[in-house]
Amino acid sequence: MLGKGILKGMGETARNFFGSYASEDRLVTVQYPEQRLPQIEAMRNFPFLVFDGTDPVQGLRCVACQICEKECPPKCIYIVKDSAKKPDYIGKLQFQPKVFDIDISVCMSCQICVEVCPFDAIKMNVEYELSSSDRFGSLLLNKQDLTRPNSYFHKIHPSEAAEVDGRLQAEKEKVQAKARLEAEAKAKAAAAPKPTPAPAPLTPASAPA
Ligand code: SF4
Ligand code: SF4
Numbered sequence: 373m374l375g376k377g378i379l380k381g382m383g384e385t386a387r388n389f390f391g392s393y394a395s396e397d398r399l400v401t402v403q404y405p406e407q408r409l410p411q412i413e414a415m416r417n418f419p420f421l422v423f424d425g426t427d428p429v430q431g432l433r434c435v436a437c438q439i440c441e442k443e444c445p446p447k448c449i450y451i452v453k454d455s456a457k458k459p460d461y462i463g464k465l466q467f468q469p470k471v472f473d474i475d476i477s478v479c480m481s482c483q484i485c486v487e488v489c490p491f492d493a494i495k496m497n498v499e500y501e502l503s504s505s506d507r508f509g510s511l512l513l514n515k516q517d518l519t520r521p522n523s524y525f526h527k528i529h530p531s532e533a534a535e536v537d538g539r540l541q542a543e544k545e546k547v548q549a550k551a552r553l554e555a556e557a558k559a560k561a562a563a564a565p566k567p568t569p570a571p572a573p574l575t576p577a578s579a580p581a
Contacts, residue, residue, distance in 0.1 A: 413529055416496035418476045419485055421518045424461060428519045433493035435466040440485035440494055448478035449485060460491075461540055462547045469515060476502065477511040492536045498528045 391398035402409055423431035436453040454470035485494050497520070504510035526533040 411498055411528070413531060415498045416483060417481055417500050418479050418497050418502075418513075419474060419483075419494050419518070420497040420520045420524075421472065421494055421515070422492065422522055422525050423519050424522050426521070428516075428521075429468075430458060431521075432468060432519065433461070433491050434469050434472065435460065435491055435493070436469040436472075437467075437490070439488050439490065443484050443488045445482060445484060446478045446480055448475040449473070450475075462544050472515040472518060474513050474518060475511065476513055477507060492540065495525055495529065495532075 388398045388400055392400075422433050423429075424433065425431040436451055438451050438453070441447075441449040441451045450471065450473040451469050452471035454468045456468070457465040458468050460466045481496070483496055486496055502511070522533065522537070525536075
């Protein structure tokens, strides 16, 4: 029947409207900002940069590969690579961003930057009270504004953060095991007895007369 969906939707609205006088479960809105709905884990707003440990510079996971900058549809990420390198979570020397800006007045929260990052360095934040009349002072976020510790990532997206930690730890153990095997093989080769060199063949000059 034509309009069946509209009637069904209006019926649900009416049920909630009249039902809200009898049951609080039918109250589908809250009196914001005095009341707030609990945040769900899948919520996302704008990206942030994750760092491990306590030092936001040394622990920053981003290696300034600029993949997110290239893939961002509205081009609201701006990165400048620092020439100085620092070790990553497995001890490998990597580049780092000197500048990492995101213009959140342009960002459309699509999460593509998160999907393409090979280093789990950028994740979606849940902060939403960001309105401001200062367009450039408040909505153009720089590296310092964007960095958050891994503990924050665990607080807002516990399942995803635990999965990432497990994956990074497994990779670290794999690299450490490989390095151990290589070191053992080197030590074994160094300790092995050297073959005695064969005596040099006699030349006419050195041969006894
Ligand atoms: S969420 Fe989308 S629009 Fe926003 S910075 Fe990431 S890729 Fe760009
Ligand atoms: S956030 Fe990820 S994809 Fe973007 S530059 Fe850093 S490491 Fe590369």
